[in-house]
Amino acid sequence: MSQTWHYGVIARYWAEFNTDGPEIEYFGHFVERGQPALDAACGTGRLLVPWLRAGLDVDGVDVSEDMLAHARRRAESEGLSPTLYAQSLHELDLPRRYRTIVVCGGLGVGSNREQDQQALERFHHHLEPGGTLVFDNEVPYASARLWRFWTAEGRAELPEAPRPPGGRRTGSDGAEYELTSRCLAFDPLAQSGTLEMRARIWRDGELVADETHPIDLVFA
Numbered sequence: 542m543s544q545t546w547h548y549g550v551i552a553r554y555w556a557e558f559n560t561d562g563p564e565i566e567y568f569g570h571f572v573e574r575g576q577p578a579l580d581a582a583c584g585t586g587r588l589l590v591p592w593l594r595a596g597l598d599v600d601g602v603d604v605s606e607d608m609l610a611h612a613r614r615r616a617e618s619e620g621l622s623p624t625l626y627a628q629s630l631h632e633l634d635l636p637r638r639y640r641t642i643v644v645c646g647g648l649g650v651g652s653n654r655e656q657d658q659q660a661l662e663r664f665h666h667h668l669e670p671g672g673t674l675v676f677d678n679e680v681p682y683a684s685a686r687l688w689r690f691w692t693a694e695g696r697a698e699l700p701e702a703p704r705p706p707g708g709r710r711t712g713s714d715g716a717e718y719e720l721t722s723r724c725l726a727f728d729p730l731a732q733s734g735t736l737e738m739r740a741r742i743w744r745d746g747e748l749v750a751d752e753t754h755p756i757d758l759v760f761a
């Protein structure tokens with residue numbers, strides 16, 4: 542069973558701090574040219590909400606109900622009514638067919654290689670004839686932090702020791718948020734691994750939430 546860490550405090554962190562980026566415009570050009578569109582692994586609506594605001598016909602799907610709840614709240618706060626589905630990409634089964642499917646930061650996330658292949662088949666099934674699938678891909682060597690785990694000596698250090706506290710960020714609610722991650726397992730032949738994220742919230746200096754979630758990653 543594969544897993545993702547986009548729940549609870551991590552979902553809140555995404556909703557709070559990951560609201561912008563060049564991907565909105567980049568992938569948006571494809572959506573403008575081919576609707577209806579599906580934002581697959583839409584998360585908290587970083588791409589979806591601006592596209593809906595621009596009047597584009599886009600649905601969203603994500604495995605995490607927590608991420609979707611933030612997306613819905615943000616969209617509704619702007620008077621938008623998104624169509625959102627809680628499903629895994631490898632089991633995608635939606636009532637609509639699309640001219641464009643966008644997957645931004647979603648392939649190889651919270652899945653294994655077999656599920657990624659199934660997801661590609663499910664995308665094909667959900668595209669109209671001549672439709673477009675557009676996705677980004679994180680190369681295996683993208684994270685220099687993980688380089689040492691490509692060696693047997695490096696992997697002997699796994700699971701990584703908890704990392705020292707990083708920087709806290711202040712949210713719109715005045716609380717302080719912090720994420721720290723560490724590597725639990727890495728397979729250089731399969732080019733996959735499991736990371737763990739610790740998410741904490743402080744309010745008025747007092748720790749009020751402390752959660753730890755793992756995630757499976759495939760580096761294609």
Ligand SMILES: C[S@@+](CC[C@H](N)C(=O)[O-])C[C@H]1O[C@@H](n2cnc3c(N)ncnc32)[C@H](O)[C@@H]1O
Binds near residue numbers: 588
């Ligand atoms: C890195 S976030 C990207 C969110 C959004 N696309 C964006 O760019 O802001 C990855 C998203 O993939 C979702 N996810 C992870 N595994 C999934 C799966 N197997 N099926 C569907 N969604 C998944 C997570 O819940 C999370 O919302």
